[in-house]
Amino acid sequence: MHKRLRLGGHGLFPAGRDPEERCTTDERRIPEATVARLPLYYRALVEVAEQAVGTVSSEQLASLAGVNAAKVRKDLSYLGSYGTRGVGYDVDYLMREITQELGLTQDWPVLIVGLGNLGRALANYRGFGARGFRIVALVDADPEKVGQCIGEMTVETLGDLPAIVAERRVAIAVIATPAHAAQEVADRLVEAGVRSILNFAPAVVSVPEGVSIRKVDLATELQILAFYQQHREHV
Amino acid sequence: MHKRLRLGGHGLFPAGRDPEERCTTDERRIPEATVARLPLYYRALVEVAEQAVGTVSSEQLASLAGVNAAKVRKDLSYLGSYGTRGVGYDVDYLMREITQELGLTQDWPVLIVGLGNLGRALANYRGFGARGFRIVALVDADPEKVGQCIGEMTVETLGDLPAIVAERRVAIAVIATPAHAAQEVADRLVEAGVRSILNFAPAVVSVPEGVSIRKVDLATELQILAFYQQHREHV
DNA sequence: CGGTGTGAAGCCTTTCACAGCA
DNA sequence: TGCTGTGAAAGGCTTCACACCG
Numbered sequence A, B: 001m002h003k004r005l006r007l008g009g010h011g012l013f014p015a016g017r018d019p020e021e022r023c024t025t026d027e028r029r030i031p032e033a034t035v036a037r038l039p040l041y042y043r044a045l046v047e048v049a050e051q052a053v054g055t056v057s058s059e060q061l062a063s064l065a066g067v068n069a070a071k072v073r074k075d076l077s078y079l080g081s082y083g084t085r086g087v088g089y090d091v092d093y094l095m096r097e098i099t100q101e102l103g104l105t106q107d108w109p110v111l112i113v114g115l116g117n118l119g120r121a122l123a124n125y126r127g128f129g130a131r132g133f134r135i136v137a138l139v140d141a142d143p144e145k146v147g148q149c150i151g152e153m154t155v156e157t158l159g160d161l162p163a164i165v166a167e168r169r170v171a172i173a174v175i176a177t178p179a180h181a182a183q184e185v186a187d188r189l190v191e192a193g194v195r196s197i198l199n200f201a202p203a204v205v206s207v208p209e210g211v212s213i214r215k216v217d218l219a220t221e222l223q224i225l226a227f228y229q230q231h232r233e234h235v
Numbered sequence C: 001c002g003g004t005g006t007g008a009a010g011c012c013t014t015t016c017a018c019a020g021c022a
Numbered sequence D: 001t002g003c004t005g006t007g008a009a010a011g012g013c014t015t016c017a018c019a020c021c022g
Helices: A019-024 A032-050 A058-065 A069-079 A091-102 A117-124 A158-167 A179-192 A218-233 B019-024 B032-050 B058-065 B069-079 B091-102 B117-124 B158-167 B179-192 B218-233
Strands: A088-090 A108-113 A133-140 A153-157 A172-175 A196-199 A212-215 B088-090 B108-113 B133-140 B153-157 B172-175 B196-199 B212-215
Touching (some): A032 A069, A058 A088, A069 A091, A088 A091, A091 B218, A117 A133, A117 B117, A153 A158, A172 B218, A179 A196, A196 B218, A218 B091, A218 B212, B032 B058, B032 B069, B058 B088, B108 B179, B158 B179, B172 B179, B179 B196
Parallel strands (some): A108 A133, A133 A153, B108 B172
């Protein structure tokens, strides 16, 4: 049996709902912080499963995932109570549940926009395609780049976005363009129907409600490290 | 005048302090969440400064940095009260303060370990060296790779880490190795004297107290996006 | 006036600690 | 006995709202 989950107040539901109905709704939201840790647990479980162990304790999972045991238990309890007291969690079962929850049972066609150094590296990055994520298109605005082969794919033109997204059912796109192009690319992606974006460009990109965007920013990460490093040095 | 800051409760100070003393201590910790946003403000300020504007309001900064105005004001108030009521913040002055705080006035020699696809891309990534970060060494364990030229640098061997770190005063290292090598590389980095690590390998890496580590994990990011995408699709 | 600086409230997350169950 | 599941407490972050001041 699988219960339906509701996510944050993204305005996807009519505002004025009958209070009765709201109470009977199977309201089981998973906190963002927990969602962000599910991939860690997943990876830890893969490791455990390789060793053909039947069960794991929250303590073991915690150490493999680099968090503490209380957090593991609380997080997993949001998915449902899949553990056995006095024993631990069944590895296979838990892995199936998390796989399910993260949507890794299905195939996710991914599109990369921008094929400079970083984009090219991402295109070739094996283990990127880790479980379900499959790069199905490379797109660039530069006519020089269009037509080039990278790995086993050919770079296509930005203008074809709508067709590419529709035909190949792209749900997730990666932006690896220079900063100044990021917002326009995002707009075109959203217009083409993409609802999830991973942004590597060092720029703030905003998207309408109902679209998810996450960013990975090297310069920012280094600057944060520099902050702590500096303040350690100055005692 | 510049006040000294204290960072997190890392046990650097004796626990049982005289309450009197605690009150008089210039206790001005900057919350982690705020530190993580300083780079965004910095970038926003660079943009503003290019337009030769003298002051910015928290509202303007907020929109450029993709956060809200209250957050900007609170964050900046941790650095000190550098704004002028009714006017806003002096762009140059604020930029200098943040630059100072983030430690971007000094030069940060960076080392990259692991020169697969990703490592190579990072090595060539311009704008990585954005402000103060300078790649001073490339290191790999694979004898095949040692000696190769990437950009204007030559790949060196992992065994030389201690000498490289010491001589070139490396404070920050980037791990771009396969997952299975990450922990050992981290250990060797720490032993060699590195105190800040940015980890791109999809593995949990632990470091001793006093060393900062941050991670950038593509697979995790995609999985988080997949989670929300899936839960949107299922209504 | 207009916009900062900041207590206070509210929300989210983490941690604690132990009841409850195999 | 051992480990999960979970209320409750604690802590941290965000947001509000307005006093204060140039």
